[in-house]
Every structure is written in structure tokens, then in C-alpha cells.
Amino acid sequence: PPPPFPRVNVVFVDREGRQVPVRGRVGDNVLHLAQRHGLELEGACEASLACSTCHVYISEPHLGRLPAPDEREEDLLDQAPLLQENSRLGCQLRLSPALEGARIGLPRLT
């Protein structure tokens, strides 16, 4: 029988530019998925929308397919260093078929 949660393949790009292919499941939290695979993505406030340490970049066209960030996420993104048009907070994103093949990049630290 097919697995209860369909798989989604993404590629994380770490802070040194190394690609880390990851096979997750629909519904996986992007921050926790990254952490489970050894990527250095902090979640200082533990996904409670009180920091921007889980800041990531999402490739197009995947970014456009995601539900738009709510005001609270937008406010916190304003405080993230190296903010880009394709910035999101990893703790607010869940894997879905829309993210199949997405590249999820970690910003450089400084």
C-alpha cells in the first residue's frame, strides 16, 4: 500500500552553499525537517513567531505556491539579516506537493 503521507523531495542549501537533498513527508515542518537532517537552522523561539532565526530562502516557482505569510511572519522577516524577496520563516512552512523539487537556502551568517 502507498505510504500514508506522500513523500516530497527538497534540496536544502546550507550556509556554505552545499546541497543537502532531503526526502520528507507532506506536513513536515520545514524548520524541524532541516534540523533532523543536520542543517544548522536555529529555532530559538521554538516556532512561536518571536524570532527570525529560522529564516530561509525558497526557490521559485515554489515560493509563489505557498500560502502567503501572515502579518506576524512579515513583521519578523523585517528583522532578519539579508532579507530577500524569497525569504520566509522555516517554522511557518510545511511540506506539500507544491514544494516538490524546491531549493531551500540558509542565509549566510554575516
Place this chain on the structure above:
Amino acid sequence: PRVCVVGSGPAGFYTAQHILKHHGGALVDIYEKLPVPFGLVRFGVAPDHPEVKNVTNTFTQTARSGRCGFYGNVTVGRDVTVPELQQAYHAVVLSYGAEDNRVLGIPGENLPGVYSARAFVGWYNGLPENQDLKPDLSCETALILGHGNVALDIARILLSPLQLLRKTDITDSSLAALACSKVKYVWLVGRRGPLQVAFTIKELREMINLPGARAVLDPADFTGLESAVKDASRPRKRLTELMIKTALEKPVKMQAAAARAAAPREWGLKFQRSPQEVLPSADGRRARGVRMAVTRLEGSGDSAKAIPTGDVEELECGLVLSSIGYRSLPLDPAVPFDSQRGVIPNSSGRVEGVPGLYCSGWVKRGPTGVIITTMNDSFDTAQSLLEDLQGGVLDISPSREGFGLVESLLHSRGVRPVSFSDWEKIDAAEVARGKAAGKPREKIVDPAEMLRIIGH
């Protein structure tokens, strides 16, 4: 390699965490002058921002890991010197932050009723040295000098409904004082304009949405700003747009008196006002107002300067809070210190001219920034240290005794360090005491009591 970190706030812990993660053999000891860890996360972050404090969970994991030691109640520079630490460890990282504040340098600054924001925040957050502050909250109007997040935090704590504060980890004694507070109007006063405010949008929105308090912004302050920020960075644009929207909002259709009744407390922003003198009451015994120089702006953006125009204005108030910045202090004669900038001279965290000495956090880059800023900065210093280990710049061939050496020095000086599991006993006591009152914890504010709890 044995590494010593001085300071157990976010800078100290994130630096330790990064070193431990990327070097399988490193042993890291964190020293802290108070019996309790976490620095500004415990003593600076506002009581009504508990989610920000979740970061202590990751710090706790680091402290509990086998290769990390925690030694509280040890004041580096007094109980043990930096040169002594350099004898005991292969590398020493200074992450002790900013324990002082900038001063206004104006007459009347020392009048009763005038406090530094740092001391006021320390007061309501249970920092032992500020427990005797006894701020006088018997006046109606408070002026907060400064347009940063600390200023907004204080405004919010002064005007928050008590039933909200009651459920936080704000200290019991400050809660009692706030319950008797007469403060109704809070003005945040800055030398420059709306485009130079340093606070951030999340905190501003919180203030705008504060129950029982009305935002009073003068639309005249915001004329022409809509177009001025068209090409500004996203954060500046969004922040300015929110201020403009709030200033121009037509009041809800009700009578002024009814509006006042619904939101009896008011707060507002005043711009282009630079404090010249804190004015004394008739008997000279307390502050009664501040005389401000009206300024104009020269230049634009972050580098705009406030130039006095010659006009002055007096603002009446009974409480003045100076929120113009924290400031680091020099720790030890052996450590270079730039007193003008208030930082340790360094290059990517390597202290200039002193091999084996590093710094991270506010004492490295200046006292601004939130968790993510300090986190990135700490990882940057840790990277420098790891590079130096790998490249042989840090010589680890001489054996160093680490805490073994420091312990005997402390013992001979009558200093007894507090371990992390000791802290966990204090932590448990605070949580238990808070439970009865429906608070996450009731902070213990007397170091002697902390030591009693752990049997020292």
C-alpha cells in the same frame, strides 16, 4: 582544547554551542557573575514576551552536555583575572555584554524621578542590583527619552492592564508598585524624526493594540513621509506606513469623552526634541518636567543628524526614563577596551593584539540587536576560534588545566561557584513559587536567598 567563555547570556551560550558542535574534542566552561545564567534573556526581555525566552531551552541543552561546564557566582576581573583564565585555558572568549547605560549628561539628570531604562527594566525583571530602585509612579505623565524597543517595552509595561502583567514572570514587588501606579500618559521622545526610529514593527504594533491605551500620534509629524519611504528598505517602509496609518486614523465614531473612557491611558511619539535639562519641582526635590531643544534634521536616513534650531519646549512630567542605549564597561586591565565606542577592539571576534583572546555579542559589536543578531555574531566569533584551532594559530600543545586551576584560585579567595544543576534547583524553586500565583515563575531577586536554596 579547553575554552573559557565569560558571560552566560545568548552571546556566551551561542558561542559555546557552536564551538562544541564543530569541534568534537573541545571542552567549554562558561563563567557568570550572577548565581543564575542567561543574561538579558532573563533580565532584559520583557515579562510579556515569554516566547523569546524559549531560547533558554537550547542553552540548557548545551549546559547539560558533557563537554560544557557552568560556573556561576564568579566575577571575572575580581574573583579571577583574565590573565589567570588565559593560564588555565587555551582560549578565552569575552561575552559579558553591556551592564551599564549611556548618560544624558544634562543638568537635573540625577533628580529623583529620573531613571535609566536599563535600571527600570532590571527592576521589573528581578535583576538583584536594581531591586532597591523604588521608582516613583505617583505622577500622571512619564517621558521616555529614546525611540528604541527598550523604550517601547517600558511604555508597554507602564500602561499594560494589570490582569495581563499578573500572569507573567514580572516580579511580585514591581507588580505591586505598578498596581499603585498613577501613570496614565507616556510620551516617547526622540531627537530625530519618524524615519530614524530604532524600534521595530512587531513591538510598535503591540503598543498600538494595547488594551486600554490609545495611540496619540500627530499627523503633522508624518506629512510627506509616504513618498519619502517609497524607495526605502522593506522594514523601514512597513514601519513608517504603520505609523502614518495610526496617525491618520479617524477616531472611531464616539465622543471624545467616551473615547477617553474606553481607553483612559494614552501614549504617543514626539519627534525632534532633544533633552536639555530636567527641571526641578519648586522645592527642588524631584523632577517636574524636561526642557527640550527643538531640532531640525540635516541629512537623511540613518545618518541624519539632529541640529538644535534655537527653539525650546517644556514638557511636564513626573517620571523620566532615559532609554538612550546600554554601554559595556572594561573588564580587566589586560583586555584592550575602546572607551569611546564602548567595545573591545577586535577583528571577527579576535581581540586585537592579544592572541588567544576573543569576544562575542554586545561587547564585540555594540549594544544593539536581538537574538538573531547576537546568534550570528557569536557563530562568527566561534568560526574565528575554530579556524585558529585548525590552522595552528591557537597552540593547544601546552596542557591547560581548565577549571582545575581556577577552582583552587577561587577556593583560596573564598568564592564558591554555582553549578548548572545548582541553578536548576533555583529554577525549580522559582517555578514552584510562581505556580501558586499562576505565573511561569516567581523570580528570586536576592542572591543570598539563591545561595541558601542550594545550600551554599
